[in-house]
Amino acid sequence: MLVNGVELRDDVFxxxxxxxxxxxxxxxxxxxxxxxxxxxxxxxxINCSKKKIMPxxxxxxxxxxxxxxxxxxxxxxxxxxxxxxYEYKLSKKYRKLALKMALSVxxxxxxxxVLDSIVSSxxxxxxxxxxxxxxxxxxxxxxxxxxxxxxxVVSKSFSNIPSTKVLPxxxxxxxxxxxxxxxxxxxxxxxxxxxxxxx
Numbered sequence: 695m696l697v698n699g700v701e702l703r704d705d706v707f708x709x710x711x712x713x714x715x716x717x718x719x720x721x722x723x724x725x726x727x728x729x730x731x732x733x734x735x736x737x738x739x740i741n742c743s744k745k746k747i748m749p750x751x752x753x754x755x756x757x758x759x760x761x762x763x764x765x766x767x768x769x770x771x772x773x774x775x776x777x778x779x780y781e782y783k784l785s786k787k788y789r790k791l792a793l794k795m796a797l798s799v800x801x802x803x804x805x806x807x808v809l810d811s812i813v814s815s816x817x818x819x820x821x822x823x824x825x826x827x828x829x830x831x832x833x834x835x836x837x838x839x840x841x842x843x844x845x846x847v848v849s850k851s852f853s854n855i856p857s858t859k860v861l862p863x864x865x866x867x868x869x870x871x872x873x874x875x876x877x878x879x880x881x882x883x884x885x886x887x888x889x890x891x892x893x
Contacts, residue, residue: 695801700808700881706891707801709794718784719792719868725780734774737762789868790891796871797887805876812839812880818850827855830876838874840866842883863887 695702702708740762747761764772800806807830813822827833836857841848849860859870863886871877879887 697801697806698808700884702801702806702808702884703888706794706888707798707806709791709798711795711799715788715792716795716868716872719789720872722782722784722789723867723869725782728780730778730780732775733777734771736772736774737764737770740768740770742768787893790893792868793866793871794891796868797877797891800871800874800877805874807876807878808881808884809878810881812841812845812848812878813851815847815851818847818853820851820854823848823851823858824855826878827858830878832876835875836873837876837878838870839878839880840883840887841880842886863890866890 695704695707697707737760742761744760744762746759748755748758750757761769763769797806809826812826813819815822824833827835827837837859839848839852839858839860841860841862843864844862845860852858852860859874861867861870863883866887
């Protein structure tokens with residue numbers, strides 16, 4: 695596949711997408727991001743007396759035990775959430791396949807742009823970054839910028855522009871690729887992208 699005069703490998707950018715595979719990996723990523731610090735108190739953790747609040751018989755009312763029971767306002771929660779880790783395992787091979795599929799979806803839609811350089815400046819310049827987006831007709835789109843390695847100049851240049859993300863190749867992931875309307879790839883980053891998705 696030819697993009698901006700650069701030949702892209704078909705085994706990475708022309709893979710037939712499978713929605714189930716993509717969804718599995720996106721779900722895995724979102725699960726990993728979850729904090730899991732939620733916690734509700736059970737009846738044993740409520741700070742009140744556990745003494746029986748009324749006699750078992752003779753009142754004409756329903757029988758009750760402690761005020762901390764779940765049926766009372768301020769009582770404990772039954773089967774409520776407790777802190778837990780939502781992360782689970784997904785094989786590297788599967789994740790790499792999904793990344794190739796995500797890149798292929800963007801390539802098929804003509805949403806991948808290969809550029810010699812993203813920001814041609816030694817200092818961060820938002821003006822240059824925005825000018826690039828305007829030139830490509832992407833100023834109102836969600837844009838993912840992929841650099842060869844962590845590049846502070848590029849990151850800071852795009853940091854004030856809404857709906858843009860800058861990632862080094864090592865941080866490239868399925869969720870962000872699918873999130874973006876367009877993907878700008880630094881030409882130097884291509885070789886590392888190929889290494890990243892090797893099975």
